[in-house]
Amino acid sequence: MKTSVNVCGIEFKNPLIAASGTFGFGREYQDFYDVNIWGGFCTKGLTYEKRLGNPTPRIAETPMGSLNSVGLQNPGFEDFVKYELPYLKTLDTVVIVNIAGNMVEDYCRLAEAVSDCDIDMVELNISCPNVKEGGMAFGTRPESIKNVVGSVRKYCKKPLIVKLSPNVEDITQNAKAAEDYGADAISLINTVSGMAVDIYTRQPILANTIGGLSGPAIKPIALKMVWQVYNTVKIPIIGMGGISSAQDILEFMLCGARAVQVGTYNFMDPYAPVTLLDGLTKLMADCKIQDVNTIVGDLKAR
Ligand SMILES: Cc1cc2nc3c(=O)[nH]c(=O)nc-3n(C[C@H](O)[C@H](O)[C@H](O)COP(=O)(O)O)c2cc1C
Secondary structure (H helix, E strand, O other), X not given: OEOOEEEOXXXXXXXXXXXXXXXXXXXXXXXXXXXXXXOEEEOOOEXXXXXXXXXXXXXXXXXXXXXXXXXXXXXXXXXXXXXXXXXXXXXXXXXXXXXXXXOHHHHHHHHHHHHOOOOOEEEEEOOOEEHHHOOEEXXXXXXXXXXXXXXXXXXXXXXXXXXXXXXXXOHHHHHHHHHHOOOOEEEEOOOEEEEOEEOOOOEEOOOOOEEEEEOHHHHHHHHHHHHHHHOOOOOOEEEEOOOOOHHHHHHHHHOOOOEEEEOOHHHHOOOHHHHHHHHHHHHHHHOOOOEHHHHOOOOOOO
């Protein structure tokens, strides 16, 4: 049975990738299992300068998911190189560094610096505020996507994955803009904008008021968007949003994902990849799937 997949010429031993922001820089889970079980892992969003993130509370549980407004807390590039990279280099799994910034210049500087590190791929999180455009996120309009992806492309020497936000008018236009301006792959979806309320304090639960919803609650939205983007672009797609079972993995792959990321489920089951991979091989046997690649995009029309 074949579970290995290839994205942008990079071989993943299986289609499971730990999603950015839910797996730190890899160390946190090593007491539970050998983290090399993952096909790949994506770091917490890295910015050039270190960030302390938003005030707390910044996580709220919701039915079938969670709401977060962590605000990109991360050690910054220098400490990443000093303290995290040496550990990442010991891993026998595909290492993807997720990068973020406030302005296009920040992204370019970091993309260039990260490209010179011994890592495999770069994932561009463009759902961040663009300070120069008055705080509007880069990832919401095709014009700003063209600008940031086209600029970063010139500096990024590794395969470039562009991660799309679902909080947009038309995901297909954004995916096409990313492809046209140099993305090697697209990953989607980031969290869905949301809010939680405490009736006793009569306040929003999150200190930041608004946060991003993740987990099983967003899976139908993610499936739809992966399928729409699959029918729009030619570059590979990495799907995510609420994956918590082997069946979910196959659903995303049928909609066109060549690999998948698993985020919030890591908080629900600390052995997430162990459980999911065991389930995947069993389900592939049940469904008589010899090679997981054969189902990518094989969703039949109704
Ligand atoms: C606590 C938390 C932190 C996150 N941090 C990041 C981040 O730094 N960069 C990023 O691109 N996505 C971040 N995400 C989004 C996830 O990578 C993923 O796109 C989203 O949660 C949907 O997948 P899921 O439903 O499997 O969690 C974060 C998600 C959570 C729950």
